[in-house]
Structure formats: C-alpha cells, structure tokens
Amino acid sequence: MSSTILQLLINSLIAGAIYALVASGFSLIYSTNKFIHFAYGATIAFGAYILYLFFNILGLSFGFAAVLTIAFTSFLGYVMNFFVYKQLRRRKTSSIILLIASVGLLILLESLILVLFGAGVKIIGFIKVSEGINIFGAMITPLQIFIIISSILLLVVISIFIKKTKLGKAMRSVSDNKDVSEIVGISSEKIYSLSFVIGSAIAGIAAILIGLEQNLEPTMGTNLMIKGFAAAIIGGIGSVRGAILGAFLLGIAENFGIWYLPSGYKDAIAFILLFIFLLFRPQGILGVKRRSDK
Amino acid sequence: MIEAYFIHLAILVGIYLILALSLQLALGYTGLINLGHIAFFAVGAYTSALLTLNGVPFIIALLCAGIVAMLFGFLLSIPTNKLQGDYLALATLAFNFVVYAITLNWTSLTRGPHGLPGIPKPLILGINFSSNLKFLLLTIIIVSITYLIIKKIVDSPFGKVLEATRDNELATRILGKNTFKIKSIALTVSAFFAGTAGCLYAHFITYINPSSFSIMQLIPILCIVIIGGMASLRGTIIATIILILLPEPLRFIGFPSSIVGPMRQIIYALILLLILLYKPKGFFGKVEIE
Numbered sequence: 001m002s003s004t005i006l007q008l009l010i011n012s013l014i015a016g017a018i019y020a021l022v023a024s025g026f027s028l029i030y031s032t033n034k035f036i037h038f039a040y041g042a043t044i045a046f047g048a049y050i051l052y053l054f055f056n057i058l059g060l061s062f063g064f065a066a067v068l069t070i071a072f073t074s075f076l077g078y079v080m081n082f083f084v085y086k087q088l089r090r091r092k093t094s095s096i097i098l099l100i101a102s103v104g105l106l107i108l109l110e111s112l113i114l115v116l117f118g119a120g121v122k123i124i125g126f127i128k129v130s131e132g133i134n135i136f137g138a139m140i141t142p143l144q145i146f147i148i149i150s151s152i153l154l155l156v157v158i159s160i161f162i163k164k165t166k167l168g169k170a171m172r173s174v175s176d177n178k179d180v181s182e183i184v185g186i187s188s189e190k191i192y193s194l195s196f197v198i199g200s201a202i203a204g205i206a207a208i209l210i211g212l213e214q215n216l217e218p219t220m221g222t223n224l225m226i227k228g229f230a231a232a233i234i235g236g237i238g239s240v241r242g243a244i245l246g247a248f249l250l251g252i253a254e255n256f257g258i259w260y261l262p263s264g265y266k267d268a269i270a271f272i273l274l275f276i277f278l279l280f281r282p283q284g285i286l287g288v289k290r291r292s293d294k
Numbered sequence: 295m296i297e298a299y300f301i302h303l304a305i306l307v308g309i310y311l312i313l314a315l316s317l318q319l320a321l322g323y324t325g326l327i328n329l330g331h332i333a334f335f336a337v338g339a340y341t342s343a344l345l346t347l348n349g350v351p352f353i354i355a356l357l358c359a360g361i362v363a364m365l366f367g368f369l370l371s372i373p374t375n376k377l378q379g380d381y382l383a384l385a386t387l388a389f390n391f392v393v394y395a396i397t398l399n400w401t402s403l404t405r406g407p408h409g410l411p412g413i414p415k416p417l418i419l420g421i422n423f424s425s426n427l428k429f430l431l432l433t434i435i436i437v438s439i440t441y442l443i444i445k446k447i448v449d450s451p452f453g454k455v456l457e458a459t460r461d462n463e464l465a466t467r468i469l470g471k472n473t474f475k476i477k478s479i480a481l482t483v484s485a486f487f488a489g490t491a492g493c494l495y496a497h498f499i500t501y502i503n504p505s506s507f508s509i510m511q512l513i514p515i516l517c518i519v520i521i522g523g524m525a526s527l528r529g530t531i532i533a534t535i536i537l538i539l540l541p542e543p544l545r546f547i548g549f550p551s552s553i554v555g556p557m558r559q560i561i562y563a564l565i566l567l568l569i570l571l572y573k574p575k576g577f578f579g580k581v582e583i584e
Binding site: 035036084087088091093094095096097099100101103104105107108110111112114115118119219222226229262265267268271272274275278279282 | 327329373374377379380381383384385388389391392395396399508509510512513516520552553555556557559560562563564566567570571574582
C-alpha cells in the first residue's frame with residue numbers, strides 16, 4: 001500500500017518536473033508579452049524532432065546535437081516574435097489577435113513536422129531503457145532521476161535569473177509596467193524579443209529531456225502546451241514560481257487521479273482543472289488580479 | 295468521374311458554409327471568441343451517427359444532432375458567460391479538448407479511436423440520398439435554411455443588440471439589455487447549426503473518429519471567418535468557396551496523400567497569419583476582432 005503511494009508520488013514528481021519546464025518557459029514569455037503564445041508547445045515538439053534529425057539521422061554526438069537543438073529553438077522563438085508578433089504589436093492589436101496568430105503558428109509548426117518527418121512515431125534512444133532502481137518498493141529508472149535533477153537545477157537557475165540578474169529585473173519591470181520601464185530607459189521591444197529567445201531556449205532544453213523520456217509524435221506539442229498552460233493557470237499565470245507550483249500539483253492530480261479513474265482520462269484531468277481554475281480563480285493560486293481586467 | 299469530384303467538393307463547401315456561418319453568428323456578430331466550435335460539430339456528428347446506427351430515422355437524428363449540440367452550447371455558455379478576451383478563448387479551447395478526450399475515451403459509446411464506421415446515408419420519406427448528387431441537393435437545402443435563419447437573426451432588432459453587445463457590452467447593459475442572456479442565445483443557436491453540419495458530415499463520409507474533430511479542423515473555419523470579414527455573411531460565403539477549393543490543386547501536382555493533408559493546413563495557417571498581419575478586417579468585414 002505505502003509502496004503504491006510512493007510510486008504514485010515518484011510518477012507525479014517526474015510528470016511535474018517535465019510540466020514545470022514547459023510552464024516556466026511559457027510563463028516567462030507570457031509575463032512580459034501578456035498574451036498566450038500557444039505555439040510554445042509546438043516549439044518544444046519541433047526541437048525534439050531537430051534533436052532526432054541531428055543525433056539519429058545525421059549521427060552527430062549527443063552533446064553537440066543538444067546544443068544545436070537549443071540554438072535552433074531560441075532562433076525559432078526569435079523568428080516568430082520578429083516576423084509575426086512584433087509586426088502585430090506595431091499595429092497595437094489586441095491580445096486576442098496575438099492569440100489567434102499563435103494558434104496559426106502552432107498549426108503551421110505541427111504541419112511542418114508532419115511534412116518533414118512524417119506521421120510515424122520516432123525514438124531518440126540515446127539512453128537505453130534500463131532496469132529501474134527499487135526504492136522501498138517503488139521503481140524509478142536512472143533516466144528519470146536524471147530528468148528530475150536536471151529539471152530542478154534548471155528551475156533554480158531560472159528563478160535566480162529572474163530575481164537577481166539585471167536582465168531578469170528588466171523583464172519583471174516591463175511585465176509590471178511597460179510605460180514606466182520605457183521612461184527609465186528599458187526598451188520593451190528588446191525585452192519582448194529577449195524573453196522569446198530565453199523562453200524558447202528553455203523549450204529546447206525541455207525538448208531534449210522529453211525526447212529522452214518519451215516517443216516523438218507530431219502532435220505532442222499541443223498536449224504539452226495544454227499541460228504547461230494548465231500548470232501556469234493553476235499556479236498563477238505570469239509568475240514563474242506559480243507555474244512551477246502548478247506543474248507539480250498537476251502532476252500529483254493526474255497520477256493520483258488515474259488511481260481512481262480509467263487511465264485514458266489522464267489527459268482530461270488537466271483540462272478539467274484548467275476549466276475550473278479559469279472559471280473560479282483565473283489568477284491562479286499565487287497570482288494577483290490583473291488591474292487591466294474589465 | 296470529374297463530375298463526381300466536383301459534386302464531392304460542392305458538398306464539402308456546403309458543410310463548411312454551415313459551420314462558418316454559424317461561427318460568424320457567435321464570433322463576428324456577437325464578438326464571442328469561441329475556439330470550441332469544432333466540439334459542437336463533433337457532438338452533432340456523433341449524436342446523429344449513434345442514433346441512425348441504432349435505427350432512428352435520419353430526419354429525427356438530424357434534429358437531435360442540432361438539439362444536443364445546442365444543449366452543449368447552452369452548458370458552455372453558463373460558466374463562460376462572464377469571461378472575456380483570452381480567458382474566453384482558452385475556456386472554449388479547453389472545452390474542445392474535453393469533448394475530444396470524451397470521444398476518444400468513452401469507448402463503450404464512441405468506440406474510441408476505432409471510430410464509427412458504416413453510418414447510413416440519409417433516408418427521408420422513402421427518398422434515399424445515397425447518391426452524391428441527391429446528397430448535394432439535401433446539403434443545398436440545409437445550407438439555404440441555415441443562411442436564411444442566420445440572415446433573419448442578424449437583420450432583426452435582436453441582431454442589432456448582438457452587435458451592440460460585441461461593440462460595447464457595458465453600454466448595452468446600461469440600456470437595459472440582459473447581455474448574458476443575449477450571448478447565451480447566440481452561442482446556443484450557433485451550436486445548433488454546427489451540430490447539423492456535423493450530422494451532414496457524418497452521413498456524407500459515413501465514417502467518423504475522434505481525429506476528424508481535432509483542433510486542426512478549427513483552422514479552416516477560423517480562417518474563413520477572419521478572411522471573409524467579421525460580421526459579413528457575404529464575405530463568409532465567398533471565403534468558404536475560395537478557401538475550400540484553394541488547396542485542391544495540391545492533389546494534382548502529384549504530392550503523396552500523406553503530404554496533402556498537412557500541406558492544406560500549412561496553406562491555411564499561412565493565409566491566416568498574412569490576413570492578421572496585412573488585412574485584419576478581412577475582405578468584407580465591418581469591424582476588427584477585439
């Protein structure tokens with residue numbers, strides 16, 4: 001009995017670590033740009049396929065392929081911001097138009113993956129699936145331990161970056177009040193662009209870790225996006241700390257939920273939580289109400 | 295042979311016309327950013343398919359498809375009524391995913407990913423619509439009824455209240471209109487027609503599965519409404535015909551069929567982005583999306 005609960009906790013931790021990566025990168029972009037960048041999930045999916053291209057097809061070393069993947073997703077984030085969002089912002093369009101544009105980008109990237117790589121499932125298989133380690137009756141593989149540790153390390157780095165560095169402070173300032181930041185000499189366009197680059201670099205890291213753990217499918221991005229987004233909403237959108245909290249809560253809710261429900265409904269748990277939070281506490285657990293909300 | 299192909303396309307255009315016109319009522323006229331329209335389409339398709347597979351006559355199944363979709367529309371409108379802007383967009387998108395998850399996982403009812411094969415062709419008053427030409431006739435009749443009803447609604451005083459709600463909800467409420475009720479009616483009526491479109495689709499293709507109603511399907515109709523222009527029925531009709539026919543040459547250039555599907559989506563996504571960037575009002579639109 002207690003080993004079942006321990007196993008569920010470990011599973012929650014693994015899921016939570018992956019969702020936290022997705023949610024924190026997404027939140028970083030949302031907190032400065034103030035619109036929902038739906039193509040973020042597709043950025044991760046594209047990154048995972050690029051890793052597959054470099055490592056499995058072209059046969060580069062894994063480390064080099066991983067670096068190229070991160071460079072690629074950052075560039076993709078920059079390009080999307082520069083050619084689409086920046087142009088739309090220049091016309092002062094509402095966040096709804098930006099959201100619809102990002103749904104367009106999501107479909108564009110997913111369809112590109114289908115055209116370039118086909119619909120079949122791909123496996124990166126860098127670390128062979130090995131025997132799990134037995135901890136008090138619960139099983140965890142070395143790969144999963146690696147994923148949890150690297151994701152926690154990355155989350156710590158992100159929080160320090162946002163709290164302590166000059167750039168992190170500039171981002172928080174633009175997120176808080178764009179006009180005042182401009183007055184004290186912070187270029188908001190530059191911050192928007194940089195948050196896309198950094199947020200998409202996190203997407204690249206998430207792509208590598210997820211690619212090691214799961215099989216690649218063209219539609220994986222939408223699913224990750226819903227999980228990451230649900231986590232961000234639960235914890236408090238726009239706050240990276242909230243996103244991380246929400247991610248682990250979502251991991252726990254899903255893994256303990258399927259103890260009672262048929263496992264097919266695992267994905268539905270995230271949607272239902274998302275729905276409930278959107279309706280009753282749209283600012284999330286840690287968030288504060290947006291002043292501009294009408 | 296070539297005629298059969300054009301009849302097939304004409305029926306698809308008809309089905310998309312119903313979907314786009316009904317979305318236009320909610321999105322263009324009432325300003326509800328509803329990204330869950332495909333869910334109503336799916337509900338209608340599954341309702342009608344399951345009923346006719348169990349021996350219910352087509353005409354009753356058609357009505358039930360609309361009514362069940364309408365119920366879902368009403369249910370969605372209750373919690374989302376106070377949401378605005380991106381929160382509404384997301385709640386409706388989440389609704390889309392919930393319906394998708396149900397069709398995929400409630401296997402005892404929907405057979406999950408295997409889908410429902412062998413949906414019968416419509417049979418009304420002894421007339422069998424199994425040939426595509428007759429099916430086209432049926433589609434034209436239903437499209438015309440849909441167009442006339444939606445046209446009637448948007449031209450009526452009630453239609454003006456819908457537009458007033460879109461333009462300034464607070465002011466409309468101050469004038470004594472119950473905007474919650476108005477938005478709820480608009481969404482419910484819009485869902486009804488999306489449900490009938492789903493019914494037509496199911497009986498035309500005769501096979502449905504959850505992936506027929508994934509988020510990918512949202513892009514063509516969203517594209518149609520935005521390109522045609524918000525609050526313009528004429529624009530919607532022209533945009534539907536152009537957009538559904540536009541990717542067809544891809545079939546003849548000799549791409550394998552596994553590429554044609556994603557290529558269509560790429561074309562729609564690019565058109566959507568270009569329109570948002572360079573012609574945000576669409577070609578016949580009166581207002582921009584807010």
